[in-house]
Amino acid sequence: MTALADRIASFFSGNDSTTDEGLRDLFISELKSVYYTEKRAVDALGEQAEASTTNEVGTAFLTHQNESHNQVERLEEIFKIIGIKTEVLTSDAIDGLISDARRVISGTEPGSLTRDAGLIIAAQKIEHYEIAAYGSLLTLANILDFSQSAELLAKTLEEEKETDRKLTVLAESFVNNRSKEEEDKHPGSHHTSRHIPTSSDVTLGGPLGI
Numbered sequence: 001m002t003a004l005a006d007r008i009a010s011f012f013s014g015n016d017s018t019t020d021e022g023l024r025d026l027f028i029s030e031l032k033s034v035y036y037t038e039k040r041a042v043d044a045l046g047e048q049a050e051a052s053t054t055n056e057v058g059t060a061f062l063t064h065q066n067e068s069h070n071q072v073e074r075l076e077e078i079f080k081i082i083g084i085k086t087e088v089l090t091s092d093a094i095d096g097l098i099s100d101a102r103r104v105i106s107g108t109e110p111g112s113l114t115r116d117a118g119l120i121i122a123a124q125k126i127e128h129y130e131i132a133a134y135g136s137l138l139t140l141a142n143i144l145d146f147s148q149s150a151e152l153l154a155k156t157l158e159e160e161k162e163t164d165r166k167l168t169v170l171a172e173s174f175v176n177n178r179s180k181e182e183e184d185k186h187p188g189s190h191h192t193s194r195h196i197p198t199s200s201d202v203t204l205g206g207p208l209g210i
């Protein structure tokens with residue numbers, strides 16, 4: 001086994017063509033996989049919007065569906081820039097996350113808030129997966145000096161993070177409404193002094209606190 005620093009130094013001095021080729025292949029397979037993910041996400045967001053209970057949650061899904069169309073086009077541009085055929089590589093990960101979202105729909109009452117809470121959780125899992133995929137692709141693009149591709153990937157990564165933040169705010173409104181309800185029912189009760197975690201003190205992904 002060699003030291004990572006030595007391998008990286010030799011890679012950047014241009015003496016490591018095997019690594020260069022390997023990372024390029026990795027970039028391409030990750031690109032094809034995220035292309036598949038994004039296309040599947042576009043359809044899933046439509047289903048989730050249709051199944052949602054409140055306008056706010058439905059609109060959040062439709063807004064991100066629109067963005068996702070642009071994200072698909074950006075990926076197609078990257079295929080062109082690096083000169084390879086545009087094609088998908090199927091991913092069990094996104095297939096699984098989408099079937100989890102469908103299970104939320106089949107397992108909750110239409111018109112219930114529980115359904116919206118479940119859909120937000122499912123959507124955030126998908127966002128986090130996309131953030132990891134785009135973040136890794138961006139790192140690879142930077143290492144490989146694919147600067148045009150890196151710029152496009154950074155744009156999409158920022159949109160995914162913004163969507164995740166918006167979903168967190170929506171999820172927090174469940175907690176805030178609940179606490180307002182408790183305050184209305186029991187003014188000055190111990191419920192109101194209870195510490196309710198918000199996005200600033202919970203890690204991403206658990207904003208519902210359940």
Ligand SMILES: [Fe+2]
Nearest residue numbers: 038068071130
């Ligand atoms: Fe996306």
